[in-house]
Amino acid sequence: MSSSKNSSITLTDLTFRWPDGSTALTGLSGSFGVGRTGLVGTNGAGKSTLLRVIAGILTPSSGSVTLAGDVGYLPQSLTLETGTTVAELLGIGATLRALRAIEQGDASVENFDAVGDDWDIEARADEALRDVGFSAADLDRQVATISGGEAMLVAITGLRIRRTAITLLDEPTNNLDRDARARLTGLVDSWPGTLVVVSHDTALLEHMDDTAELHAGRLTVFGGPYSVWREQLALQQSAAVQAARSAEQAVKAEKRQRIEAETKLARRARTAKKSYDNRSGDKIVMKQRISDAQVSAGKLRSGLDDDVRSAQAVLDAAESRVREEEHIHLELPDPDVSRSRRIAELHGTNRGYVIQGPERVAVIGPNGVGKTTLLRGLLEGTPPEPGRVSGQLHTDRVGLLTQRLDGLDEDASTLENVRAAAPDVPPGEIRNQLARLLLRGDTVNRPVRSLSGGERFRVHLARLLLADPPAQLLVFDEPTNNLDIPSVDRLVEALQAYRGALLVVSHDDAFLARLGLHRLLALDEKGGLTDVPLA
Structure with a gap:
């Protein structure tokens, strides 16, 4: 491509x-x-x-x-x-200062050099800023x-x-x-x-x-664009898988021919030896025939071995084009969240909402309105007050995934980090579950600081999902920030097995659409919470 x-x-x-x-x-x-x-x-x-x-x-x-x-x-x-300032963030601070100095009568060479050809910089900045909700009036802000x-x-x-x-x-x-x-x-x-x-x-x-x-x-x-590329990649992978299967069958066929040929050669060798032992012909002629047969057998074996090696090389090349896209299939313990169980309350400045049973709820809203503050108030148990964003928990079994993905012991292994959240679960059982989260082999025993970003993310997931006793509420704050697309896929797969309540703050509409939400709440600039119809 x-x-x-x-x-x-x-x-x-x-x-x-x-x-x-x-x-x-x-x-x-x-x-x-x-x-x-x-x-x-x-x-x-x-x-x-x-x-x-x-x-x-x-x-x-x-x-x-x-x-x-x-x-x-x-x-x-x-x-x-x-x-x-906004001007400095735009990267035009020095140019703007020089331009304003010239306008005020400072005609130094340095100022003219700083302006260069950008005499219209303020007008261009104003035009560009209006596309993102600002104007030249904000340059000094x-x-x-x-x-x-x-x-x-x-x-x-x-x-x-x-x-x-x-x-x-x-x-x-x-x-x-x-x-x-x-x-x-x-x-x-x-x-x-x-x-x-x-x-x-x-x-x-x-x-x-x-x-x-x-x-x-x-x-x-x-x-x-991305979707067309994904379609083409899927077609390529389908063809690669089919080619690998065909190559595998070819290798098996060549090996089968090799075994059949070896069986025939062994039968001929036994017949020749029996004839020689029975002295049914001239001894010298018999020896020469046996020698010729051995040379012929050697050439045949060599040719068949070359055929096997050639077929194996084709298989290796075909398999190298096949991507391993493993999927998460977890069997999680029941967090015991009945449909009538109150799990948490979210209070806006206008009204409150109850998260009941294994509900999946997302909170959206513009930057700066207080979505993370709402989560903090919920987790810290801020008492509900009129006109104030807050929340209240009705369970102490809560798992939190922060934007920064912090909280792991960097020097401890994956297994040690997860066992800290489930100390009474046998190590073998944790290893089996980690394997289902695609954390296998040496990865389980390596220090967390040595893991890749995707592996670290799955360790965080493991701590949340494999905790003992299991969390009745999972709280995620912008979980897809800095995650690659395969990691987002793994997160969705892992959450499909979770039977507790879920509260997510996210701007990622595509991610939210895959969670099977029961309720979508919007938080506005005044702290008000309102229901948003689910698509």
Whole structure:
């Protein structure tokens, strides 16, 4: 699969090693064309590292990156000082200061150099900011007064204003609410030049011209959005599986012929030996016939062995093209949540809602309205007060998955971390369940700090789902942030086996649609909670 567009970014035998000697990218070659490309791959495949190498932040250990122009880059996490202004976040702070100084009469060479050709920077900033709900009047506003999602949109707008030939965005939709995601999509749809986006947001990936995948150390680019690429990949995998099955049958057939030939040769050898022992012919002639037969048998064996090796090589090549996509199938203990059991209450400033029985409830709302505060109030037992967002638990068996995925003992093994949540469960039983969560072999005994992102996430899931006694309520706060698409799939599969109550805060509509929600609540700027019809 490849794109036919002219290359804007070309990678040639690119290798990158970290200072500790571990390798992130090895002999990577490929290219990105002009237009919008979504870059996908599992956690740990090297997507973020590749963007940083292309941006010039990291230097390749070997190989090269060839670029058709300058590069703008947005990292996953924005590091913002309290006093940072919107203009500085846009990346035009110095230019704007120089322009204003010139307008006030300071005609120094430094100011003119700082402005360059950007005499219309304020007008362009105003036009671009209006697309994300701001204007030039906000340029001097401190970033501390806007939400994290708004800051992300402003930073992306800044890259657009700078008009770099190539722009790289790393997980730009993390923590963005629905409105912010819609605004980002609008920016992406009209983005000039080359845009490469690393994302697990399948809705955003549908707006790409191309889809690139970093898998097994190789970069492949397909001309089409994510869903079309997935369809093509599924067809490829189906063909690869069929080819592997055919090759396996061919190997069996060659081995069967080898066994049958060996049986015939052994029968002939016994007949020849019997004839020789019975002296039924001239002894010298008989010896020569036996010798000739042995040479012929050796050639036959060699030819048959070559046929087996050739068939095995075809099978190995076919199997290498088949991806192992394992699925989670858990058998979890019953958390004893009857349909009439009150599990928790959520209180908005207007009214409250009861989570009853094994209900699956999600809370949505714009950035900054207090969704995480609502969860904190629920877990800390903040007493309900009129006009205040709070919550109340009716069970002490609660499992929490935070945005930061913290709480693991980094120096302890997977098994030790999970046993801490289920001390009375036999280790063998925990190992069996961990295997169902795709945590097997040496992974179970390695320190958590040595695991990949996807493995660490499954350890967190194991602690929640295998806890003894089992949690009656699971609380997830933006669980899909920084998760690759396969990990989101594993999370959904794991939750299918859970029979307790579930409370999720998320902006990820695609994820929420797969959970089988019973109720969707929206939290507004005033702290009010309202029911949202389920699609």
